[in-house]
Amino acid sequence: MIVIKTNRFILRPFQKGDEQSLVKNINNKKIYEATLRIPYPYRLQDANKYIDKCLKVILQNKPKSLSLAIEIDQQVVGGIGLDHIEKHQAELGYWLGENYWGKGIITEAAKLLTEFGFKKLGLARIYAYVYPSNKASMRVLQKNGFTREGFLRKNVIKKGRLLDSYLFAKVVG
Numbered sequence: 001m002i003v004i005k006t007n008r009f010i011l012r013p014f015q016k017g018d019e020q021s022l023v024k025n026i027n028n029k030k031i032y033e034a035t036l037r038i039p040y041p042y043r044l045q046d047a048n049k050y051i052d053k054c055l056k057v058i059l060q061n062k063p064k065s066l067s068l069a070i071e072i073d074q075q076v077v078g079g080i081g082l083d084h085i086e087k088h089q090a091e092l093g094y095w096l097g098e099n100y101w102g103k104g105i106i107t108e109a110a111k112l113l114t115e116f117g118f119k120k121l122g123l124a125r126i127y128a129y130v131y132p133s134n135k136a137s138m139r140v141l142q143k144n145g146f147t148r149e150g151f152l153r154k155n156v157i158k159k160g161r162l163l164d165s166y167l168f169a170k171v172v173g
């Protein structure tokens, strides 16, 4: 089980009991707008479903995703993870409760998780998709040594609309 403790927060798997603080911090239209799979409104049943899924994935032999809670004062204030773990690569994703924005938390969490991905999971490439309007997320990636590799036109469908994305990636070495 992965647990990474810093002076400010703990990265650890989601667990039963996280539901209330997860809902409190993730249920935000701005988080919904900036991401692809997070619903809004985000209800207790969404949290239950998500945590059940995480608990199942953790038991798998070679899980295709790794989802970690960002914990501060025994509350889940954010989440960060690697998805689509395939051979040597994986997709990085994250969100943070708005009360905690602008303190460098995701920059630090992304650094820890990318290091873990390269060193412990043996990945060679970690990539992320970002909507062009999401300057804060692009800054997080740039501060972590990710470089912009492309502009993907009409890359995703959200609310029935086709949206562009930037592709960022970091590779080992």
Ligand SMILES: CC(C)(COP(=O)(O)OP(=O)(O)OC[C@H]1O[C@@H](n2cnc3c(N)ncnc32)[C@H](O)[C@@H]1OP(=O)(O)O)[C@@H](O)C(=O)NCCC(=O)NCCS
Residues within 6 Å of the ligand: 030, 031, 034, 035, 093, 094, 095, 096, 097, 100, 101, 102, 103, 104, 105, 106, 107, 108, 129, 130, 131, 134, 135, 136, 137, 139, 140
């Ligand atoms: C994006 C997000 C994860 C950033 O988390 P955070 O902990 O606040 O980020 P950090 O404090 O580590 O870094 C943010 C950086 O963006 C900068 N920034 C914030 N808003 C900005 C803006 N509108 N324009 C330019 N830069 C901006 C900050 O100044 C900071 O850079 P700096 O350290 O050089 O000053 C958080 O805002 C969030 O959860 N957003 C909604 C969900 C989301 O966007 N997820 C990612 C989808 S790709």
